[in-house]
Each structure stands twice: as C-alpha cells, then as structure tokens.
Amino acid sequence: MAVRAIRGATQLDHDERDHLLSSVVELIGELLTQNDLRNEDLISMLFTATPDLHSEFPALAARQLGIGDTPLLCTQELDVTGALPRVIRVMAHVETELSKADVRHIYLRGAAALRRDLAQ
Numbered sequence: 001m002a003v004r005a006i007r008g009a010t011q012l013d014h015d016e017r018d019h020l021l022s023s024v025v026e027l028i029g030e031l032l033t034q035n036d037l038r039n040e041d042l043i044s045m046l047f048t049a050t051p052d053l054h055s056e057f058p059a060l061a062a063r064q065l066g067i068g069d070t071p072l073l074c075t076q077e078l079d080v081t082g083a084l085p086r087v088i089r090v091m092a093h094v095e096t097e098l099s100k101a102d103v104r105h106i107y108l109r110g111a112a113a114l115r116r117d118l119a120q
Contacts, residue, residue, distance in 0.1 A: 011110035024061035043093040
C-alpha cells in the first residue's frame with residue numbers, strides 16, 4: 001500500500017457558513033468517491049482558504065462527515081493579486097493501492113480553472 005497526496009479545490013459563490021460547509025462536504029465526498037477511499041484510508045488533510053473567506057473552518061465539514069480520528073489543519077492561502085477568490089483547497093494524504101497516475105484530483109465549480117489539466 002502506498003501513501004499518496006490527493007489535491008482538490010472548490011470555489012464558493014459567497015462567504016456564508018452553510019454554503020462553505022456544504023461545498024467542502026461535496027469536495028471531500030467527491031475526493032473519497034472518485035478515489036474509492038474510506039475514512040480509515042485517510043492519514044491527514046490540510047485545508048486552505050483564500051483570505052476573503054471567514055465564515056467557518058473548512059475542517060468542520062470533514063468532522064461533519066464523520067472524519068473524527070484524522071488530523072486536520074486549516075490555514076490561509078497566500079493573498080496573491082489576481083488570484084481566484086473564495087477558494088477552499090484540500091490536500092489529503094491517504095493510503096491507497098492507486099498509482100500516482102490513477103489518483104483523481106478534484107476541482108469543482110470555478111476552481112476547475114486552477115488546474116484545467118486535472119479537472120473532471
């Protein structure tokens with residue numbers, strides 16, 4: 001079994017707590033589903049939020065999905081001029097049989113513009 005890092009991101013329509021949480025739940029759900037992962041396959045998850053998001057910690061959405069024994073960390077993304085606004089990013093470290101080439105990175109909504117080469 002290998003350790004892999006899986007990336008993902010989603011862009012929010014606005015900074016509102018319920019919208020943020022539901023968007024991150026969707027992102028994590030797609031990341032797990034598309035890579036055939038279960039909670040017990042997770043090693044850790046790192047979340048970043050652009051500086052314009054203040055309504056909630058993205059990691060709370062993972063806790064709401066029952067991810068309770070996985071270390072989670074939230075941090076702020078760099079404030080780069082011209083960067084895509086209202087974006088939550090995640091990097092999940094997982095144990096999986098997938099090769100690097102078979103890992104599916106998840107980019108939802110406007111965040112697909114961040115990595116058009118990887119967006120579904």
